[in-house]
Amino acid sequence: MKTSLDCYPCFLRQALSASRRAGATEDQQKEILLHTMDQLAGLPGDATPPEMALQIHQQVREQTQNGDPYREAKEQATRQTLSLYPMLKEKVEAASDPLETAARIAIAGNIIDLGVAESYDLQANLERVLIQELAIDSLGALKKALHGSSEILYLADNAGETVFDRVFIETLDRPVTYVVKASPIINDATREDAIEAGIHRVAQIIDNGSNAPGTLLDHCSGSFLGRFHDAKLVIAKGQANYESLSQELAPIFFLLQAKCDVIARDLGVAKGSIVLKRQNLSDPNG
Amino acid sequence: MKTSLDCYPCFLRQALSASRRAGATEDQQKEILLHTMDQLAGLPGDATPPEMALQIHQQVREQTQNGDPYREAKEQATRQTLSLYPMLKEKVEAASDPLETAARIAIAGNIIDLGVAESYDLQANLERVLIQELAIDSLGALKKALHGSSEILYLADNAGETVFDRVFIETLDRPVTYVVKASPIINDATREDAIEAGIHRVAQIIDNGSNAPGTLLDHCSGSFLGRFHDAKLVIAKGQANYESLSQELAPIFFLLQAKCDVIARDLGVAKGSIVLKRQNLSDPNG
Numbered sequence: 001m002k003t004s005l006d007c008y009p010c011f012l013r014q015a016l017s018a019s020r021r022a023g024a025t026e027d028q029q030k031e032i033l034l035h036t037m038d039q040l041a042g043l044p045g046d047a048t049p050p051e052m053a054l055q056i057h058q059q060v061r062e063q064t065q066n067g068d069p070y071r072e073a074k075e076q077a078t079r080q081t082l083s084l085y086p087m088l089k090e091k092v093e094a095a096s097d098p099l100e101t102a103a104r105i106a107i108a109g110n111i112i113d114l115g116v117a118e119s120y121d122l123q124a125n126l127e128r129v130l131i132q133e134l135a136i137d138s139l140g141a142l143k144k145a146l147h148g149s150s151e152i153l154y155l156a157d158n159a160g161e162t163v164f165d166r167v168f169i170e171t172l173d174r175p176v177t178y179v180v181k182a183s184p185i186i187n188d189a190t191r192e193d194a195i196e197a198g199i200h201r202v203a204q205i206i207d208n209g210s211n212a213p214g215t216l217l218d219h220c221s222g223s224f225l226g227r228f229h230d231a232k233l234v235i236a237k238g239q240a241n242y243e244s245l246s247q248e249l250a251p252i253f254f255l256l257q258a259k260c261d262v263i264a265r266d267l268g269v270a271k272g273s274i275v276l277k278r279q280n281l282s283d284p285n286g
Numbered sequence: 287m288k289t290s291l292d293c294y295p296c297f298l299r300q301a302l303s304a305s306r307r308a309g310a311t312e313d314q315q316k317e318i319l320l321h322t323m324d325q326l327a328g329l330p331g332d333a334t335p336p337e338m339a340l341q342i343h344q345q346v347r348e349q350t351q352n353g354d355p356y357r358e359a360k361e362q363a364t365r366q367t368l369s370l371y372p373m374l375k376e377k378v379e380a381a382s383d384p385l386e387t388a389a390r391i392a393i394a395g396n397i398i399d400l401g402v403a404e405s406y407d408l409q410a411n412l413e414r415v416l417i418q419e420l421a422i423d424s425l426g427a428l429k430k431a432l433h434g435s436s437e438i439l440y441l442a443d444n445a446g447e448t449v450f451d452r453v454f455i456e457t458l459d460r461p462v463t464y465v466v467k468a469s470p471i472i473n474d475a476t477r478e479d480a481i482e483a484g485i486h487r488v489a490q491i492i493d494n495g496s497n498a499p500g501t502l503l504d505h506c507s508g509s510f511l512g513r514f515h516d517a518k519l520v521i522a523k524g525q526a527n528y529e530s531l532s533q534e535l536a537p538i539f540f541l542l543q544a545k546c547d548v549i550a551r552d553l554g555v556a557k558g559s560i561v562l563k564r565q566n567l568s569d570p571n572g
Contacts, residue, residue, distance in 0.1 A: 005302055005315050012295035029291050037323040 001243045003049050004262040018060045022069035050214040050244045068184040077160025078196045088167045102171035107255050107274050109164025114187040116259045135273035142253050151175040153231040157238030159189045162197035169202045176203040183211040214240030252279040287529045289335050290548045304346045308355035336500040336530045354470040363446025364482045374453045388457035393541050393560050395450025396524050400473040402545045421559035428539050431519050437461040439517040443524030445475045448483035455488045462489040469497040500526030538565040
């Protein structure tokens with residue numbers, strides 16, 4: 001998905017937010033904003049939003065000498081969501097369609113996104129996502145694909161969201177490889193974050209060799225690329241995975257909340273929609 | 287009030303919104319964004335937000351050859367608010383304190399601000415502002431000042447808001463000079479907009495010689511400056527007038543809604559607050 005002009009103000013907001021979380025001085029914050037504007041001016045027309053976000057957060061880490069500005073927020077999110085884990089499990093057990101409920105829970109977890117907004121109401125969002133109509137509903141296709149798959153490659157998104165993913169993975173009842181970032185970027189999950197959420201008990205954890213948001217294949221390790229290209233079924237969580245993989249011919253199911261106007265427009269849904277979208281293998285743009 | 291780093295993303299959003307309203311092509315929109323970033327990089331540290339907004343909207347008008355991108359939005363706002371005029375008058379007539387109710391109506395009108403947001407819910411906002419506690423309440427001081435004043439200089443803000451101002455002016459029961467912009471900027475009221483709202487029936491309309499948002503004294507005409515410096519009582523509507531005059535030693539009452547975090551922080555109130563603030567003449571920063 002191409003970067004929209006609407007992303008420009010959002011990148012500045014994100015640069016400022018990240019620099020403050022990293023403890024930047026006012027002068028450093030201004031320096032980071034000015035440098036972000038320089039980078040935006042040089043952005044190739046076909047760049048995806050995660051490519052720009054990668055540059056911004058790299059710069060923030062370098063300027064502030066803070067390698068993980070979202071550390072505390074990530075730990076807090078994982079603690080909060082772990083406390084919800086028993087309730088989430090009960091919801092799946094009581095459901096008439098456990099797989100659908102678990103998929104909705106995984107989508108609900110996608111509200112924990114500090115790239116898009118500074119805060120979120122996890123509980124209210126969960127209640128909504130459990131009953132809200134799917135704006136794109138490939139649940140039937142996912143069930144069919146699961147039936148024919150012996151294993152699943154699961155592209156993770158954010159720390160805390162990991163606990164919601166765990167509930168989904170436990171319901172999938174297939175061997176799952178859970179793919180995290182190689183090192184910190186925004187509040188995206190790393191191996192450490194996934195382990196804190198207990199993912200290692202239900203899946204094999206690997207990293208993709210990159211610390212870009214989403215999955216920028218050009219930046220990923222050879223070993224991850226091998227897994228990705230061999231996969232018969234990929235579950236990709238969150239906006240950045242959609243932004244970076246929406247043009248790829250791969251058997252992907254995207255699970256996300258459309259939290260900004262740009263991605264909502266690209267998907268052809270209303271902002272705030274919940275989406276379970278099968279990649280269109282004949283025409284990923286279709 | 288100094289421009290905050292938080293204003294940077296907001297300026298880009300505003301530049302994009304204005305260029306689209308002006309009918310800019312995608313290429314022109316990008317050009318305007320890039321030029322806005324250049325201007326931001328050169329912004330003096332003590333510049334106020336209206337100084338930057340002036341540059342942005344000047345650029346949009348030049349690049350698109352559209353001298354009044356908000357024309358249609360302004361006319362629509364005036365039509366909508368004129369239809370509310372009888373109901374607003376009834377509210378003042380039925381009020382136990384007509385001046386307070388009319389002041390609240392004038393503050394409610396300040397939601398019609400297309401610099402801050404793309405849309406607003408006028409009716410819901412009115413109901414709220416009529417009963418919401420004033421976060422800064424200089425109503426008693428305003429009443430006292432009115433008692434000792436033979437005339438009032440009233441610095442207008444936006445088209446449509448003008449109709450709410452008219453209800454307030456009719457309640458003030460003093461000769462009022464209503465100051466509009468000399469030519470279009472955002473949805474700020476010009477003479478034409480004020481006349482469409484019927485202001486000429488209740489006040490003398492003058493312009494300030496400038497088309498900056500708010501009141502940038504450096505940009506105003508000599509005749510306006512004479513009136514401003516002689517005035518014994520100034521009513522200044524909206525954020526931009528506060529942003530541009532908050533450091534002036536003048537007998538100003540600011541009436542506004544704090545619609546963004548930056549101005550809310552400067553005023554020491556919560557975002558969404560309603561404010562009727564007397565300028566502190568011993569220390570405007572105090």
